Amino acid sequence: xxxxxxxxxxxxxxxxxxxxxxxxxxxxxxxxxxxxxxxxxxxxxxxxxxxxxxxxxxxxxxxxxxxxxxxxxxxxxxxxxxxxxxxxxxxxxxxxxxxxxxxxxxxxxxxxxxxxxxxxxxxxxxxxxxxxxxxxxxxxxxxxxxxxxxxxxxxxxxxxxxxxxxxxxxxxxxxxxxxxxxxxxxxxxxxxxxxxxxxxxxxxxxxxxxxxxxxxxxxxxxxxxxxxxxxxxxxxxxxxxxxxxxxxxxxxxxxxxxxxxxxxxxxxxxxxxxxxxxxxxxxxxxxxxxxxxxxxxxxxxxxxxxxxxxxxxxxxxxxxxxxxxxxxxxxxxxxxxxxxxxxxxxxxxxxxxxxxxxxxxxxxxxxxx
Numbered sequence: 371x372x373x374x375x376x377x378x379x380x381x382x383x384x385x386x387x388x389x390x391x392x393x394x395x396x397x398x399x400x401x402x403x404x405x406x407x408x409x410x411x412x413x414x415x416x417x418x419x420x421x422x423x424x425x426x427x428x429x430x431x432x433x434x435x436x437x438x439x440x441x442x443x444x445x446x447x448x449x450x451x452x453x454x455x456x457x458x459x460x461x462x463x464x465x466x467x468x469x470x471x472x473x474x475x476x477x478x479x480x481x482x483x484x485x486x487x488x489x490x491x492x493x494x495x496x497x498x499x500x501x502x503x504x505x506x507x508x509x510x511x512x513x514x515x516x517x518x519x520x521x522x523x524x525x526x527x528x529x530x531x532x533x534x535x536x537x538x539x540x541x542x543x544x545x546x547x548x549x550x551x552x553x554x555x556x557x558x559x560x561x562x563x564x565x566x567x568x569x570x571x572x573x574x575x576x577x578x579x580x581x582x583x584x585x586x587x588x589x590x591x592x593x594x595x596x597x598x599x600x601x602x603x604x605x606x607x608x609x610x611x612x613x614x615x616x617x618x619x620x621x622x623x624x625x626x627x628x629x630x631x632x633x634x635x636x637x638x639x640x641x642x643x644x645x646x647x648x649x650x651x652x653x654x655x656x657x658x659x660x661x662x663x664x665x666x667x668x669x670x671x672x673x674x675x676x677x678x679x680x681x682x683x684x685x686x687x688x689x690x691x692x693x694x695x696x697x698x699x700x701x702x703x704x705x706x707x708x709x710x711x712x713x714x715x716x717x718x719x720x721x722x723x724x725x726x727x728x729x730x731x732x733x734x735x736x737x738x739x
Contacts, residue, residue, distance in 0.1 A: 375432045377411040378439045382527040382536075382680050385412060387443070389682045404446045407434045413683075414544050423730075447515070458499065458510065465498050466507070467514045529677040538674050539683050542648050546612040557648035557672050559641055562610040562686040563633075564652060565625050566693065568603035569709060573702040604706050606713060607633040609649075610686040611640075615724045617689055617717050621710040627656040631665065638669055648672040650684055688733045692720070695732050 380388070391405040403424060410420045417435075421428045437445035458466070470489060474481050481488065486504040493499050493507075502510075511517070529535065544550035546560045605625040609618045620636070622629040634649070641647060649666075651657050653675055666673050676683045697716035703709035723729060 375417050375435055376414070377408050377435050380412050382532065382677065385409070385680070385682050388412070391446070400448045401446045404434050407431050408438045408446070411435050414540050414549060415547070416549065457506070462499055463510065463514060466493060466510060467516055469493060469498065470511055470516050527677045527679045532677040532680070535675055535677045536680065536683060539650055539676055542650065542674055543612070543685070555646070557646045559645060559647040560612045560650065561637055561647060562612065562650045562684050564608060564684060564686050564690070565654070566606040566608055566690050567625070568605055569706070570603055571601045571703060571706060571709065574698050574700060601706060604710065608686060608689070609633070609637055610689050612685065616721045619713065619717050621713065625656065627659050627661065630656045631662065634662070634665065638671065643670060646670045646672065648674050650674045650676065652676055652681060652684065653678060692729055692732045696729070
């Protein structure tokens with residue numbers, strides 16, 4: 371029997387980078403599709419299933435996975451050929467990119483950031499090129515994958531049990547997907563649980579059909595300004611049943627331990643006590659309380675915590691993306707009751723139409739596990 375094709379073990383940073391590529395709405399479609407295939411494989415989805423959800427052939431999926439295992443992230447970006455010969459030689463392009471990615475202070479220059487004019491002047495002064503225009507430099511950097519970006523903060527998983535937690539979550543997913551044989555003591559049902567919110571009473575951005583130019587008998591709606599929000603917030607406690615492909619949710623005023631315990635008791639009541647269930651969740655303080663752990667031990671429940679700053683492993687994240695798109699974008703609810711009713715109606719619709727093409731497409735784009 372041929373060995374199953376699967377991507378190599380990826381780190382938490384690589385998983386987050388793949389997730390950013392998949393969630394980004396702009397950029398190369400080819401790169402997005404390849405990153406999605408790799409991410410799904412990292413989540414232990416088999417080749418045939420990946421080919422089905424990405425609407426391509428199994429051979430194409432295998433090729434993308436093999437290329438990523440060999441060349442890493444460079445294999446995700448297409449290598450287009452043709453067109454007129456490049457103006458600059460390959461060594462010149464590499465040197466330009468190297469200088470652009472460095473800091474001006476590294477070259478003993480009295481400024482902190484490269485502008486196009488400063489960078490072009492420095493390249494000519496150092497003899498890297500004889501001459502280069504600002505627009506030519508901009509185009510060259512774009513072709514080399516270099517863009518002008520804001521400095522951002524980042525979080526690296528500092529969980530000492532990162533590998534053990536990640537592997538256990540993936541093992542649970544394999545059990546649900548039928549890729550691993552269930553052993554004695556393994557759970558029969560897996561829930562992914564998380565909180566969504568806070569839910570404010572505010573106009574949410576969205577899109578709509580409208581007459582061009584803003585005219586017509588039905589002009590485009592506008593978002594009202596909200597300077598004060600005196601109505602407080604609500605929180606959605608949600609669970610995604612991987613066995614039944616169903617979403618559950620309770621709206622709560624607070625997301626403290628008593629509310630979370632009540633929600634866990636509800637999930638436990640969905641199956642007989644003899645059925646062992648597993649709950650995948652993050653390290654939010656009410657989740658890790660000792661009372662919650664004792665309750666799990668006495669109710670035939672396994673709590674599987676994802677590593678710190680590795681929420682991409684929780685499959686419910688993609689469901690939240692769809693909820694935001696279908697139930698919240700473009701809305702302006704007058705009360706929390708009205709907003710909660712909308713969310714409950716969406717969850718009921720989603721469970722009846724789990725195979726809806728648009729729903730699957732949104733979940734697939736935001737899929738994290």
